[in-house]
Amino acid sequence: MATINTIPEDGSRLPLVEDFYTLQGEGFHTGKAAYFIRIGGCDVGCSWCDTKFSWNVAFHPLVSVAEIVSRVLSEPAKAVVVTGGEPMTYNLDLLCRRFAENKIETFLETSGTYGFSGNWDWICLSPKRHEPPKRIFLEKANELKVIIENASDFDWANNMAQQVNNKAILFLQPEWSRHEEILPQIIDYIKLHPEWRISLQAHKYMHIP
Numbered sequence: 001m002a003t004i005n006t007i008p009e010d011g012s013r014l015p016l017v018e019d020f021y022t023l024q025g026e027g028f029h030t031g032k033a034a035y036f037i038r039i040g041g042c043d044v045g046c047s048w049c050d051t052k053f054s055w056n057v058a059f060h061p062l063v064s065v066a067e068i069v070s071r072v073l074s075e076p077a078k079a080v081v082v083t084g085g086e087p088m089t090y091n092l093d094l095l096c097r098r099f100a101e102n103k104i105e106t107f108l109e110t111s112g113t114y115g116f117s118g119n120w121d122w123i124c125l126s127p128k129r130h131e132p133p134k135r136i137f138l139e140k141a142n143e144l145k146v147i148i149e150n151a152s153d154f155d156w157a158n159n160m161a162q163q164v165n166n167k168a169i170l171f172l173q174p175e176w177s178r179h180e181e182i183l184p185q186i187i188d189y190i191k192l193h194p195e196w197r198i199s200l201q202a203h204k205y206m207h208i209p
Helices: 065-073 093-101 135-140 153-163 176-192 202-206
Strands: 013-023 033-039 062-064 079-083 105-110 122-125 143-148 169-174 196-198
Touching: 013 065, 013 202, 033 065, 062 065, 065 093, 093 105, 122 135, 143 153, 143 176, 153 169, 169 176, 176 196
Parallel strands: 033 079, 079 105, 105 122, 122 143, 143 169, 169 196
Antiparallel strands: 013 033, 013 062
16 A cells, blocks of 8 residues: 555655546646646645545555656657646656656646655646645746635635746636636636636536546
C-alpha cells in the first residue's frame, strides 16, 4: 500500500490515479489536445471537488516515470496536463525533464499549497480559500483560475488577482454543481470587471473525460 512516505523522494515513481488522451476542457488551453496525468493524494479537501476519488494516495498504484512517459509517447500528444489530487505534493523534476527531452509541453494544474518542483511550460494556479497558495506560485502562475461557488468568492478572486503576477491571465469558473445559478453572476461580474475571463468546463458539456 502506497503512502506519502513510501513514494520516492526523487519522483521516479508516482501514484497514478488515471491517464488518458483528450481535449483540455478548462482555462486558457480549452479545446487543445492534451494527455492528462492525474496524480493521487490531496489533503486540501474542497467540499465541491469532482475528483475526490483521487484524494487517498493508498488507493492508487505507484507507476514509474518511464512508464508514464511511454504511455504519453504512444499517442500523438504534444502536451501533457499534470493534475490531481494535488500534484505538487511530490517532486516532479524528473517527470518534467523526461517530457522536455521528448519535446512534450508540460501544463500544471495546482492549488499551490505545497513546495515548487518541475520546469513547466504553463502553470494554472487554482487557489483555495481555506488553503491559500504559497508566494512562489503567485509569482510563477501563467493563469489564475478561481472557482466561484457563491457570491463571497468574488472577493476572494479579487484578493488573489491583486497578489498574482501582472502577466497571469485571470479566469473565473463556476462550480459545476451550481453552474446554472452561478453562471449569470459570473457574466455580470466580468462585464463590470473586464480584466477577468470566464472558464467553463467544456469537457463536461461535450461528455468527454
